[in-house]
Amino acid sequence: MKFKDYYEILGVSRTATNDEIKKAYRKLAHKFHPDVSKDPAGEEKFKEIGEAYATLKDKEKRTAYDDLGSHLSGEAFNPPPNWAGKQSDRGGQSYSFDDIDLADFFASYSKGNRQTHQQSQPISGQDYELTTQISLEDAYIGSTVELNFTVQEYDNQGQLKQVPHTLKVRLPKGVTNGQKMLLRGKGGTGANNGKNGNLYLNINFIPHRLFRVIDHDLYVDLALTPWEAALGASIKVPTLETEVHLKVPAGVKSGQKLRIAKRGLPKQNQEHGDLFAITKIVVPTTLSDKEQRLFKELAEISTFNPRPF
Amino acid sequence: MNSLHLETILLDEQNEVSFQELADLSGFSNDELQLLVQSGALIPVSSREDSWFFSSHYVISIRTLSRLKQDFELEPNSLGLMLVFLNRIRTLEYQLNKQNNF
Numbered sequence: 022m023k024f025k026d027y028y029e030i031l032g033v034s035r036t037a038t039n040d041e042i043k044k045a046y047r048k049l050a051h052k053f054h055p056d057v058s059k060d061p062a063g064e065e066k067f068k069e070i071g072e073a074y075a076t077l078k079d080k081e082k083r084t085a086y087d088d089l090g091s092h093l094s095g096e097a098f099n100p101p102p103n104w105a106g107k108q109s110d111r112g113g114q115s116y117s118f119d120d121i122d123l124a125d126f127f128a129s130y131s132k133g134n135r136q137t138h139q140q141s142q143p144i145s146g147q148d149y150e151l152t153t154q155i156s157l158e159d160a161y162i163g164s165t166v167e168l169n170f171t172v173q174e175y176d177n178q179g180q181l182k183q184v185p186h187t188l189k190v191r192l193p194k195g196v197t198n199g200q201k202m203l204l205r206g207k208g209g210t211g212a213n214n215g216k217n218g219n220l221y222l223n224i225n226f227i228p229h230r231l232f233r234v235i236d237h238d239l240y241v242d243l244a245l246t247p248w249e250a251a252l253g254a255s256i257k258v259p260t261l262e263t264e265v266h267l268k269v270p271a272g273v274k275s276g277q278k279l280r281i282a283k284r285g286l287p288k289q290n291q292e293h294g295d296l297f298a299i300t301k302i303v304v305p306t307t308l309s310d311k312e313q314r315l316f317k318e319l320a321e322i323s324t325f326n327p328r329p330f
Numbered sequence: 331m332n333s334l335h336l337e338t339i340l341l342d343e344q345n346e347v348s349f350q351e352l353a354d355l356s357g358f359s360n361d362e363l364q365l366l367v368q369s370g371a372l373i374p375v376s377s378r379e380d381s382w383f384f385s386s387h388y389v390i391s392i393r394t395l396s397r398l399k400q401d402f403e404l405e406p407n408s409l410g411l412m413l414v415f416l417n418r419i420r421t422l423e424y425q426l427n428k429q430n431n432f
Contacts, residue, residue, distance in 0.1 A: 047402065050401055050402060051402075054398070054401060054402075056394050056397060056398055057398075067401075071401065148393075190338070191338075193338070193340070195340070196340065199427070200340060200341070200342060201340075201341040201342075201390055202338055202339070202340050202341065203338065203339045203340075203341055203355070203386075203389060204337070204338050205337040205338070205339075206337065219355065221341075221393075233431045233432070234431065235428050235431050235432065240431070240432065289340070289344050290344070299432075
């Protein structure tokens with residue numbers, strides 16, 4: 022078992038009172054709670070803080086933790102003789118700590134103790150939250166993703182263990198970027214007839230080279246030459262299936278949204294979102310002699326003034 | 331390998347969850363959820379067979395609220411207000427994301 026210095030994690034002394042421990046926890050929780058903090062490392066840090074607080078705020082667990090003595094953080098150590106028997110009421114039964122995490126031990130410690138006193142109370146499995154990335158094309162046609170993750174499960178001795186899980190999930194048509202999905206009962210396994218936990222899946226799209234996504238609508242930039250914008254044009258626009266011809270009206274401005282109906286992502290109700298082409302007038306940076314001549318001629322004869330001043 | 335036939339639901343404005351399911355998923359008691367409805371912070375979309383149904387997007391904010399309540403030991407009276415703020419943040423983040431993508 023590897024040692025974790027819960028006092029050091031919370032930044033308090035080993036003689037800290039419950040109030041001091043609570044204050045330290047609250048201060049750190051405000052800083053690192055994943056629902057509050059934007060720090061990407063916040064979640065892992067908060068897990069440590071929560072683990073330390075859960076152990077030190079509970080009188081029994083704190084005593085058990087203190088009995089382990091003081092070690093360096095991360096140092097492999099062996100608990101004192103009969104520590105497991107004394108702490109988890111196993112009557113001195115021989116017990117291996119080699120592959121047990123300190124957090125798992127204390128998480129199952131209270132539950133384990135209660136089990137012995139309260140006749141195997143059902144324990145619900147943990148909920149998990151995962152994120153998967155899919156391509157826009159896969160979202161369009163519907164796809165299956167394989168999820169590999171580790172869940173905590175109780176073994177026959179009532180100890181929590183990390184168990185690798187693999188799950189294939191069919192993403193229904195109609196999913197869009199940033200959507201969340203609930204998979205009932207696919208989280209951690211419950212113990213003593215407790216319910217299994219749930220799995221929450223965040224679906225993120227891999228950025229596409231052409232299309233941007235808002236809900237079920239797609240957006241594509243449509244570069245136009247000045248003469249296409251002035252005269253109007255029929256332009257081939259890519260979609261997630263085949264190309265379509267888009268009629269660009271004469272006199273179109275930069276930044277206009279031209280709608281191509283029902284060429285977006287499928288919705289749950291069998292309808293489709295739309296595809297929007299966003300116009301962007303692009304001027305050639307180098308001109309041939311003839312082009313230069315023609316532009317000069319246009320400048321001489323045109324009365325158009327785009328400026329209000 | 332597990333089966334492909336899973337009980338799945340997209341958490342959005344199109345799908346609904348029952349009062350009991352929302353309670354089970356969030357870890358809130360029925361009384362606590364009822365208080366949130368009474369405070370006007372949690373709004374049912376429909377009522378069937380004497381039970382409330384909610385837009386399934388609430389599962390996300392209600393679970394966050396439940397975590398915050400547990401981790402910060404929040405007062406029950408602050409939960410309604412906090413849910414309103416969580417939903418406001420969610421709406422603003424959505425609008426910001428929309429603007430950035432456009």
